[in-house]
Amino acid sequence: MLAYGEFQVASSGPLPSVEEQYSGNVLTQCIYRLNYAVTLAGNQDDPEKAIRTFLQEALRLFHAQHIYLFELSPEGNFDCSFLAKKDTIEAEPPQLQQLSTRIVPEFLDAFYAGRGYMVRDMKAYHEKNPIAAELLSRSGVSRMVTGPLLISGRLAGTLVLDGPEDDYLEVSMQLIGLSINFLGSQLRLRNRNRMLGRQSRHDPITGVYNIAGFQQAFTQFFKELREGRHPGKWATLFVNIRKFKTFNRERGYAAGDHLLKRLAAALTEACESDLITRLVSDHFMAVVADDKAETALRRVARQIQQRSFGMVSIGAGIYTMTGEE
Known part of the structure; x- marks a missing residue:
């Protein structure tokens, strides 16, 4: 079960290393690092910069190959807003737009029940959903963890971790739950800024440029x-x-x-x-x-x-x- 409580952000400033602060407890170490990631991102003056900063830190935190941030479109598709990979963060990659949610009904069932979804073994998952498993395998995904992204209590998208290491597979679900409040608030600010920016540049009747x-x-x-x-x-x-x-x-x-x-x-x-x-x-x-x-x-x-x-x-x-x- 994902935890959806408020996540308190530590004050910024010099931070001791995880090894100095904690030892032997992976979840505690990860929460500490997540706190640090939220602090760094929260200090940014722009929501898009905040999301990018958080995803870059989260990539190291989760020990994942990639992190995908999908938004749910009004048409009911998943559109990838950000793809985080080593050294780069790609915004709105064209190959990951308008992905039908109908190919992953088990994800939606879990999301609407307030849970995340984990695929430990792609071969075993193939028996449950061969279409989705084939798409994921083709992208090089061998295992994944995903959780719902909520804005104002409504499903607005999903955060997907591709290939977290063994020690981080179990705790990733809890960490996604702790991340969604921050990411949801930043996405809401980003989308609002985009809407206001569009309104300032476009004619309200025709939709073309003013x-x-x-x-x-x-x-x-x-x-x-x-x-x-x-x-x-x-x-x-x-x-x-x-x-x-x-x-x-x-x-x-x-x-x-x-x-x-x-x-x-x-x-x-x-x-x-x-x-x-x-x-x-x-x-x-x-x-x-x-x-x-x-x-x-x-x-x-x-x-x-x-x-x-x-x-x-x-x-x-x-x-x-x-x-x-």
Whole structure:
């Protein structure tokens, strides 16, 4: 059974070695080191730095090959937020996204019952769940310990230890239980900061960049363009909806907002780019490969005319960039 009580953090400062402080008791030594890891991480000024610091220390603490921190997505999949391995911590590794929770129902059963799950022998586990065992074995996992990550009492993800050493296999379950409060609070802060950051850079109606967000993203893109990292010619499209005020007046503001959303979505799809901004009202700007600009405009115009039942049309202009402006 995992312990979910509050974990008191020791004061920071010089710490004696584990060998000096304790001897012969692996669990006591590990709790001491966990306390130290939480203290180091808690002194960071940013939740992402705190998580990275904790995972790097925890990798040594658990004597594990890897540590995975998965978050549960709204769609019910596991998305890996962090992968800790020797000397590096990788954020959101693409190969570990959208992993279906349906392949590990026994993990979820344990999590919702307030317990962790341990795989001591991958060959024996293969008889219980051959699909999951095959995936784990293919990744080089021979044994593992995993426990639920809770935020505000709800299952929000899981912490997975890959291949802890024999002496640490049993105590790992208890240590995960002591880690979840800290990790849960830091993830909550990180996700809140991300949401606030996104809100400050994106238009609330359409979801594309606002002017401030676009300036930041476009500055980086233009720098890379001048460095030759985006081959070929690129163009900016300037698009607006003709007779948009009339459409708003006759169909209502809710319909007008919906049309703006459709225009933003059509631009994103046609331009195959996220460098799109709503400048003001019904005026948008987008970055697109120069040889696709005219085709993109025709597709957008056709979609908007269909969505507005022919009540509006699209005005547009194309400006080719050279990277030397």
